Amino acid sequence: MENTVEKPYVIGLDMGGTNSVFGIVDQRGTIKAQTVISTTAYPDFKDYVKASVEALKPCIDLVGGIQNIRGMGVGAPNANFYTGNIENAANLVWQGCVEVAASFEEALGIPVRVTNDANAAAVGEMTYGVARGMKHFIMITLGTGVGSGIVIDGKVVYGSDGFAGELGHFVIDHTPAGRPCGCGRKGCLECYCSATGVARTIREVLANSNEPSLLRDIDPEKVTSYDAFVAAEKGDKLALEVFDRTGRLLGTACADFTTFSTPEAFVFFGGLTKAGEYLMKPLREAFEQNILRNFKGQTKLLVSALNGSEAAVLGASALGWE
Amino acid sequence: MENTVEKPYVIGLDMGGTNSVFGIVDQRGTIKAQTVISTTAYPDFKDYVKASVEALKPCIDLVGGIQNIRGMGVGAPNANFYTGNIENAANLVWQGCVEVAASFEEALGIPVRVTNDANAAAVGEMTYGVARGMKHFIMITLGTGVGSGIVIDGKVVYGSDGFAGELGHFVIDHTPAGRPCGCGRKGCLECYCSATGVARTIREVLANSNEPSLLRDIDPEKVTSYDAFVAAEKGDKLALEVFDRTGRLLGTACADFTTFSTPEAFVFFGGLTKAGEYLMKPLREAFEQNILRNFKGQTKLLVSALNGSEAAVLGASALGWE
Numbered sequence: 001m002e003n004t005v006e007k008p009y010v011i012g013l014d015m016g017g018t019n020s021v022f023g024i025v026d027q028r029g030t031i032k033a034q035t036v037i038s039t040t041a042y043p044d045f046k047d048y049v050k051a052s053v054e055a056l057k058p059c060i061d062l063v064g065g066i067q068n069i070r071g072m073g074v075g076a077p078n079a080n081f082y083t084g085n086i087e088n089a090a091n092l093v094w095q096g097c098v099e100v101a102a103s104f105e106e107a108l109g110i111p112v113r114v115t116n117d118a119n120a121a122a123v124g125e126m127t128y129g130v131a132r133g134m135k136h137f138i139m140i141t142l143g144t145g146v147g148s149g150i151v152i153d154g155k156v157v158y159g160s161d162g163f164a165g166e167l168g169h170f171v172i173d174h175t176p177a178g179r180p181c182g183c184g185r186k187g188c189l190e191c192y193c194s195a196t197g198v199a200r201t202i203r204e205v206l207a208n209s210n211e212p213s214l215l216r217d218i219d220p221e222k223v224t225s226y227d228a229f230v231a232a233e234k235g236d237k238l239a240l241e242v243f244d245r246t247g248r249l250l251g252t253a254c255a256d257f258t259t260f261s262t263p264e265a266f267v268f269f270g271g272l273t274k275a276g277e278y279l280m281k282p283l284r285e286a287f288e289q290n291i292l293r294n295f296k297g298q299t300k301l302l303v304s305a306l307n308g309s310e311a312a313v314l315g316a317s318a319l320g321w322e
Numbered sequence: 323m324e325n326t327v328e329k330p331y332v333i334g335l336d337m338g339g340t341n342s343v344f345g346i347v348d349q350r351g352t353i354k355a356q357t358v359i360s361t362t363a364y365p366d367f368k369d370y371v372k373a374s375v376e377a378l379k380p381c382i383d384l385v386g387g388i389q390n391i392r393g394m395g396v397g398a399p400n401a402n403f404y405t406g407n408i409e410n411a412a413n414l415v416w417q418g419c420v421e422v423a424a425s426f427e428e429a430l431g432i433p434v435r436v437t438n439d440a441n442a443a444a445v446g447e448m449t450y451g452v453a454r455g456m457k458h459f460i461m462i463t464l465g466t467g468v469g470s471g472i473v474i475d476g477k478v479v480y481g482s483d484g485f486a487g488e489l490g491h492f493v494i495d496h497t498p499a500g501r502p503c504g505c506g507r508k509g510c511l512e513c514y515c516s517a518t519g520v521a522r523t524i525r526e527v528l529a530n531s532n533e534p535s536l537l538r539d540i541d542p543e544k545v546t547s548y549d550a551f552v553a554a555e556k557g558d559k560l561a562l563e564v565f566d567r568t569g570r571l572l573g574t575a576c577a578d579f580t581t582f583s584t585p586e587a588f589v590f591f592g593g594l595t596k597a598g599e600y601l602m603k604p605l606r607e608a609f610e611q612n613i614l615r616n617f618k619g620q621t622k623l624l625v626s627a628l629n630g631s632e633a634a635v636l637g638a639s640a641l642g643w644e
Contacts, residue, residue, distance in 0.1 A: 136482035150582065152479055159474070159584030160458035161620060166581040169614045172496075174574060183614055252496060259488040260472065260582050262481030292491045292505055298483060 007070040009063050011056065011110075012317025014117070015039060015076035015100075017091040020052065023313035024059050024069070027321075029128030031310055033059035045094050049103045056108075071111040073319025074100055075120030075312055080162035084114050113319040117141070117312060119156050119165060121304075122149025123322070124315030125267050129306045136263045140167065140254070142270035145182075146190040146197075152261050168194070172253050193250045195271060198225040201242050213238040229275045243278040250279075251286030251301075258295050265300035269311065273303045329392040331385050333378065333432075334639025336439070337361060337398035337422075339413040342374065345635035346381050346391070349643075351450030353632055355381035367416050371425045378430075393433040395641025396422055397442030397634055402484035406436050435641040439463070439634060441478050441487060443626075444471025445644070446637030447589050451628045458585045462489065462576070464592035467504075468512040468519075474583050490516070494575050515572045517593060520547040523564050535560040547594055554600045565600040572601075573608030573623075580617050587622035591633065595625045 009032065014021045020039045023031040035055045042048035060066055078089035084101025086092065101112040115123075122139035125131035131139075131151070139149040146168030150157040157164045168190035169183055178187025179200065191197050203220050206213060214231040215223060215238060231239035254266050272279060284301055291299070306314055331354065336343045342361045345353040357377045364370035382388055400411035406423025408414065423434040437445075444461035447453035453461075453473070461471035468490030472479040479486045490512035491505055500509020501522065513519050524537055524545050536553040537545060537560060553561035576588050594601060606623055613621070628636055 152474060152481070153477070155475070157474055157583050159582075160586040161584045161617070163616060164582065164584040166614060166616075170578050170581045171574075171612065174494075174612075175497075185612070185614070252493075256492050257582075259492045260481075260486065260579075261479055262483045262486040264482040290493065290507070292488060292507070294485060294488075295483070 007068055009069045010317045010320030011060075011069060011072040011108075012313040012315070012320065013052070013072065013074040013076075014120075014312035014316050015074060015092075016312075017077070020048075021313050022052065022056055022059065023310070023317060024063050025314060025317035025320075029124075029306075029314055031313065033062045034313070035059055040093050043093055045098050045103065048094075049107050052104070053107050066108060066110065069108075069110055069320075071113065071320035071322075072104055072108065073120065073123070073316040073322075074104070074112065074114040075117040075316035075319075076100065076114055077116060078163075079114040079116050081113065081115045081119070081156070081158045082162040084112065086114070111320075113322060115156070115158070115319060116147065116163075117315065118147025119149040119158075120315035120319060121147075121269055121311060122151050122156055122267075122315075123318040124306060124311060125269075125304060126151060126154070127318035127321060128314055129267070129304055130302045131265065131267055134264050136261060137265040137267055138167070138254075138257060138261070138263045139267050139269065140250070142193055142195075142268060142272035144195055146194045150261065151263075167253075167257065170253065170257075172249060189250075189253055193246055193253075193272070195225055198228065198242065198246055198272065199223055201245055202228055202239075205238050205242050205245070209238060211238055215239055225272055225275065229278065232275070232278045240278060243275055244282045246272070247279045247282030248286040251283035252290045254283075254301070255287045255290035255292075258291060258299060262295060263299060265302050267302045267304055269304035269306070271308075276303075329390055331391045332639045332642030333382075333391060333394040333430075334635040334637070334642065335374070335394065335396045335398075336442075336634035336638050337396060337414075338634075339399070342370075343635050344374065344378055344381065345632070345639060346385050347636060347639040347642075351446075351628075351636055353635065355384045356635070357381055362415050365415055367420050367425065370416075371429050374426070375429050388430060388432065391430075391432055391642075393435065393642035393644075394426055394430065395442065395445070395638045395644075396426070396434065396436040397439040397638035397641075398422065398436055399438060400485075401436040401438050403435065403437045403441070403478070403480045404484040406434065408436070433642075435644060437478070437480070437641060438469065438485075439637065440469025441471040441480075442637035442641060443469075443591055443633060444473050444478055444589075444637075445640040446628060446633060447591075447626060448473060448476070449640035449643060450636055451589070451626055452624045453587065453589055456586050458583060459587040459589055460489070460576075460579060460583070460585045461589050461591065462572070464515055464517075464590060464594035466517055468516045472583065473585075489575075489579065492575065492579075494571060511572075511575055515568055515575075515594070517547055520550065520564065520568055520594065521545055523567055524550055524561075527560050527564050527567070531560060533560055537561055547597065551597045551600065554597065562600060565597055566604045568594070569601045569604030570608040573605035574612045576605075576623070577609045577612035577614075580613060580621060584617060585621060587624050589624045589626055591626035591628070593630075598625075
């Protein structure tokens with residue numbers, strides 16, 4: 001036998017609205033095998049599990065069989081860590097309550113843990129990433145939405161109901177001017193710091209200025225944060241203002257969040273972090289300006305070092321070690 | 323021997339800027355003996371400890387000697403749970419770092435834990451009060467300042483530095499109109515929902531209206547939240563508006579805080595809670611209006627049932643069981 005460690009692998013499943021990506025991962029966070037199935041093709045969840053097991057079979061064989069696999073972790077929308085179920089996920093084909101952990105445990109004969117993707121990302125950072133060794137940090141995922149995973153004393157906070165850590169829906173603007181959010185309220189952090197939030201900021205910044213900008217050449221309904229990054233690279237003033245506003249809002253919110261759990265670090269993940277210093281510089285400045293005196297200088301503001309395309313599977317897999 | 327339980331008592335010390343109150347407490351939260359010394363009379367902390375032990379001696383004898391006492395808990399400003407020290411407390415006579423836990427452990431020969439008074443209050447509610455049996459709740463103390471103690475998975479959150487849970491310094495108004503706070507920033511929750519914050523709201527409400535009010539008969543610099551309560555009891559419209567504004571701000575903030583740890587309950591403690599429904603009704607309404615849909619209807623908003631004058635000692639003593 002090549003491996004002397006008992007059960008040296010875990011399975012990670014990143015369950016997206018469209019595709020489900022599976023990876024078999026070792027303790028260093030190397031993906032040894034990977035496979036994908038459609039999430040939408042199986043209206044009956046039993047068929048989805050059957051298709052998953054079939055797709056996984058060659059991957060499992062590649063690492064010497066299921067006896068080498070310690071457990072499985074699943075990152076999925078509206079996943080409840082306590083029950084192992086997905087509950088009323090708007091973006092998935094299955095309605096109501098889906099018993100994800102129980103179904104996969106039965107099908108594979110290994111322990112299975114589920115949680116939402118931001119919590120999975122936090123476990124991933126703690127296991128393979130920049131938060132290795134940290135006991136207190138807050139993961140902020142900046143994607144289509146804004147998600148968060150809060151780690152206290154080395155454990156993700158799941159709260160009383162299994163759904164804690166929804167900082168994307170922390171309201172940062174309670175005035176009537178707060179942007180309408182998909183959650184039905186106004187002014188949530190997500191409305192400003194997600195991909196769609198930044199696109200909205202681009203349109204606002206362009207509308208409120210007469211300054212020339214490369215961003216004016218793009219259909220306002222299709223403009224993205226990546227366009228702003230490209231323009232910022234060329235010194236475009238309004239593109240820089242977009243990142244400045246976004247970074248300042250996020251840094252100010254994080255300074256407030258510090259009063260909760262005084263984390264050692266915030267770890268930012270997702271497409272928006274590709275903007276690098278355009279985002280991080282104003283973020284750091286606003287954080288330092290807004291942090292309570294007693295907490296000054298003790299919090300790191302870090303960008304995830306996990307490979308973006310692999311991070312979701314790695315994050316999910318990390319749950320398999322727990 | 324009367325008690326069959328081994329070591330059935332704990333010592334609680336509520337260390338205030340002026341007085342230090344000691345109590346010997348049983349497992350039901352009954353104070354068996356109590357004593358007080360001056361906090362300010364001993365510029366050398368060693369003398370303070372000596373005086374404390376002397377004052378405690380008859381109380382300890384009353385419960386059958388130190389062998390009946392399991393531990394001691396101290397609630398004190400700027401107390402660090404991890405180190406057992408008080409660090410740079412502005413309102414105490416001792417400068418710099420004071421080794422509270424180590425000094426009392428040496429003097430009494432029992433384990434000693436320290437934390438700030440809001441965290442102590444949270445442990446007190448969990449041990450003797452309305453949060454008994456709860457694993458997830460947030461304590462909000464409404465006194466001269468606003469403090470908080472956050473309990474997750476049955477444990478107080480001390481964070482990376484021992485000072486977590488400072489929700490009184492969560493900024494709820496980031497606009498230039500945010501009220502200046504003692505911490506040097508603007509718009510902290512404490513500036514609105516503490517005793518001094520409510521007094522400020524009284525002055526604002528009076529200044530912005532021509533409505534007659536009983537509160538106009540009181541020196542604006544001396545008016546208190548208790549005056550507003552008395553006026554509210556007589557149906558005074560502006561007094562009711564003061565509580566309405568205060569309750570709504572607090573309820574809205576708590577709805578936001580829920581995104582963090584989805585607590586089962588918020589427990590409110592302190593003088594302001596004597597306003598009862600004048601405060602709690604708008605608080606509940608604002609909470610329900612502002613809570614994220616997914617979290618609706620699952621959080622209790624409770625008022626502490628601990629006797630106000632005993633609560634601080636009880637809270638501190640509860641740490642002695644841990």
